Amino acid sequence: MDALADTRPRAEKIIAVLGPTATGKTELTFGLCKAFGGEMVGADSMQVYRGLPVGTAAPRPEECPAVPRHLIGVLPPEIPFSVADYVANAAGIIAHLHSIGKTPVLCGGTGLYIESLVNGLDFAEVGMPQNARVQMEAEWDEAGAAEMLRRLAALDPEHAAKLHLNDKKRILNALWQTREQRATYAERAARSRPAEKPYDALLIGVDARDRALLYKRIEARVNGMLAGGLLDEAKTVYEHRKAYKTAAQAIGYKEFFPYFAGGAPLDACAEKLKQATRNYAKRQLTWFRRMKDVHWLFLEDGGLEETASALTEAFLRGE
């Protein structure tokens, strides 16, 4: 009885290190894994892809050979990937880690993935396949934005009211899902959300108090990527851009397409890349700042590893 009470809650614990790009999440995660017998589980929509380590800043085995990593560099770039795939895969890995007594430490910058996983969202129903997407696009071109939004409003007025006329991606998706599943957005959302959260999660966020510091680190990181062979990687992506449906969207590659296509100067593309990374970091922050129960650590304060370790220790002990 005692043994059962001792092990059961522990099996549901997960740790997540999150925050904007270039804040040192990976290092911090390695540190925690080593200290607490954890394994790293990627929470990043682009680092899942194989063969793109430079541009996606994917953690490499040689950086920390002792720590096993999951969902990083495992998928051929031709394969599309989505939240549903992420949650399904990550949940499986986490269950396995728990079964062998390891603590999963999520690490990544994709807010949607982390939140969906932590909340245990269930994406059992089918997602929109490629050919349906093409069809919906055609319907959009033929009917126009206002009419498409009206069609959605006829089926799901509540959700349609929340979408902006320009938000084509969401309108098309919502319309397709609503027709396909004969259920409104709210109904689908309720269905996908479990009654109880599946994990006991410790969320550790890393940020800079001064935005300028974050931007300086981004600048340095991009320069490092360029020195580390980013251009070769970008060239590969450029040449396969049609086949790499999801991967070609990654920041770090598409900014160089104008250069490969001929014309655009290289340094202008590099500038554009830094810009895009800054914009991205800001979007990540608005996502993460909204999340509840994040323990924020700030780069300026120093001692991140110590603070994170202390939090983790208390968390694993059961507070």
Added chain:
RNA sequence: GCCUCUGUAGCUCAGUUGGUAGAGCAGUGGACUGAAAAUCCACGUGUCGUUGGUUCGAUUCCGACCGGAGGCA
């Protein structure tokens, strides 16, 4: 030295037939349930280079000066 063009938001520029000005980008904030490193929304006062003149009123017209670009010597 002379001639032409030019000086407006952090950047690139528009504009006011004279009533003190607005786009894109950047920046900031926000949204986000199957492409999320994606997609979308909101937010624009700045001695309109300086200084005189004309005018009820000048950033707008005229003059001078200062800065920038080009041309002729």
